Amino acid sequence: MMPADKLLSRLDKVREVKPGKWTACCPAHDDKTPSMNITEVEDGKLLVKCWAGCSVAVIMASVELELRDLFPDSDSQPRRPGPSRAAIELERLVCAIARSLIDQGTELTEVDQRRFKLARERLASMELKA
Numbered sequence: 838m839m840p841a842d843k844l845l846s847r848l849d850k851v852r853e854v855k856p857g858k859w860t861a862c863c864p865a866h867d868d869k870t871p872s873m874n875i876t877e878v879e880d881g882k883l884l885v886k887c888w889a890g891c892s893v894a895v896i897m898a899s900v901e902l903e904l905r906d907l908f909p910d911s912d913s914q915p916r917r918p919g920p921s922r923a924a925i926e927l928e929r930l931v932c933a934i935a936r937s938l939i940d941q942g943t944e945l946t947e948v949d950q951r952r953f954k955l956a957r958e959r960l961a962s963m964e965l966k967a
Contacts, residue, residue: 865891881909931956
């Protein structure tokens with residue numbers, strides 16, 4: 838069961854305002870008019886905001902759910918081991934900039950040399966070309 842299914846079924850006056858976005862009465866306080874927003878993000882996680890100021894922990898406890906219920910089951914989504922694509926691309930960018938400066942005859946500072954070496958080591962440990 839997806840997090841939205843778990844939570845929305847326990848709320849009052851739920852209204853979908855657009856795909857993946859709902860309003861509802863906050864179960865953590867005496868709410869007569871919906872003051873809570875629920876948003877499902879790309880990976881299935883739920884973002885919950887009560888505009889009256891109720892905390893997410895209190896909201897979830899009031900419907901007998903836990904904070905972990907806002908996240909998809911970890912078994913349903915395999916985790917990719919290792920660093921993110923963005924982290925890998927950053928290391929590649931550091932190497933490309935350093936090489937470009939060296940090719941132009943610019944001497945790298947000691948700090949830049951250390952960062953260049955670190956980027957090469959990180960990429961090598963992942964068996965990726967710098």
